[in-house]
Amino acid sequence: MRRRRLTHVALAALLALGGLSAAGTIPAAATGSTAGSAGTAPSAYRPASYGVVTAMQRDLGLTRQQAEARIADERAAAALAPKVRRTAGKAYAGSWFDSEKGRLTVALTPDAPADTRSAIRAAGAEVRTAAHSARRLDAVKARVDRLSAPTGVSGWHVDPVANTVVVDVVRKDRSDNDVRRFVSRAREAGPVTVRTVSAAPRTFAAGTVGGDPYYTGNVRCSIGFSVHGGFVTAGHCGRPGAGVSGWDGSYIGTFQGSSFPDNDYAWVSVGSGWWTVPVVLGWGTVPDQLVRGSAVAPVGSSVCRSGSTSHWHCGTVLATNETVNYSQGAVHQLTKTSACAEPGDSGGSFITGDQAQGVTSGGWGNCTSGGETWFQPVNEILGRYGLTLHTYTG
Structure with a gap:
């Protein structure tokens, strides 16, 4: 463990010397190694790291070429999704990534004008007709949110498909x-x-067990993403003012903001010689992954998760804006995935390609038998606390 950690520290120093700003999180970084892009990838496409590609091969049953092509297709779909939503207007009924066709599918209500349908198809998306608009389904979910749910109800969400x-x-x-x-x-x-x-879903914090990666009292959780001045993580891992120590027991910083339940997000300010780098750790299983942005992956996209217990695992985005009914109370606006997680993974990173998606909240199952896991979208956390994601721009 110590040897691996010292290697991460050395790599972080090399990255900082190579142009990355140093501002405060965990003493670890990426090798910067990346896989080559697939033949179908656009020229502007930056391939994901070898670690993301190999994890997708393992967990999604893809070849290397299929994984690289899917990352490129998902990047295009994520960029297209907000544009077609604006084009659709009131006729918008949801969208998702179709992994079989490698493109975005957009649902429109029957009254959508012909020119709107044509414009969306011309932009590169499939078009499907649906009875209910996204606005109506969001309103239905909002009404369900106001109900008091028993523990036998695990959650609810809008399913665009x-x-x-x-x-x-x-x-x-x-x-x-x-x-x-x-x-x-x-x-x-x-x-x-x-x-x-x-x-039923549960959170993935854990008692102290030695090793990775940060601790609050007797609770171990995982770092999500570096921001300028600290990192974001899960709210159930600590309350405002709680001190945080690192993998080596040294003081990292303090929880500056935290919300759980209702939300499940928090941010920790760092100092005392710790610094931030725009990477997601591979934990010695796969190489680390550089973070270049936070474009939202549509439903149907692949997503990979890194945590201090189960390390790298991949799955698919199953739903967005889901309300999850934990035993501690309901948490809103979570994204559901088929990636597995285990105790201690709470707060850890969800990433699609090189785009940050969110921090691990909870789920059910484990990485032996499988299950489902939810994350709190990172853009919501950044907006709530006025934070800036630390990204690599090289």
Whole structure:
């Protein structure tokens, strides 16, 4: 462990000498090695690191060429998504990345003008007709958010592919009277579909177990992304004013802001010789990944997660703006993925290609049997606290 950590420190120093600004997080950095881009990638495409590509191969069953091409396609879809939403206007009914076709699909209501459909197709997206607008489904979800949910209801979100609000119910609790009452009231709000899930979500903090990477009292969590002046992480890992120590036991800094439940985000200011670098750690499993921005990946995109317990794992974005009903209370605006996580991974990084997506909140299952994991979008955290993501611009 110590030898690997010393290597990270040396690499961080080399990166700083190479032009990265030093401002304060964990003493670790990336090698900067990247895989070559696929033949279908546009000329402006910057390939992801070898670590992201190999993790996608392992977890998504892709070849190296398929993984690289998918990253390029997802980058194009992420850039296109906000543009087509503006074009669609009131007729917008959601969008998602279609991994089979390698492009963005946009749902429009039946009253969408022909020229709007043509413009969206011309921009490079598929078009599908859906009964309910995104505005209506968001309003239905907002009404469900105002209900008090029993523990047998694990969460709810807008599903753009199914064009409905999906309420997830834990299988063993589906006959519970409180669950049935909640589902009945949710259906009164509008188009709602009930889905059965295997287990209730939980947060992924853990007691101190030696090793990685930061500690608050007797709790171990994972660093999310470096920002200028500190790093962002999960809110359930610490309250404002709580001190933070690093992997070596030395003092890092202090929680400056934290919210949980309702939200699950926080930021920690750093100092005492610690500095920030725009990387996501591979934890010795894969090379580290440089962070170049925070463009939002659409539903259907691949996403990889790094955490101090289970290290690198990849999956797919399953839903956005989901309300998750933890035992501590509901948390809103989370993104659901099929990537696994385990205790101690809380606060860790979710990244698509080289674009930061969010910090690990919680989930169910583990990295042996599988499961689902949620993250708090990083752009929401940056906006809430007025932070600037530390990115690599080389």
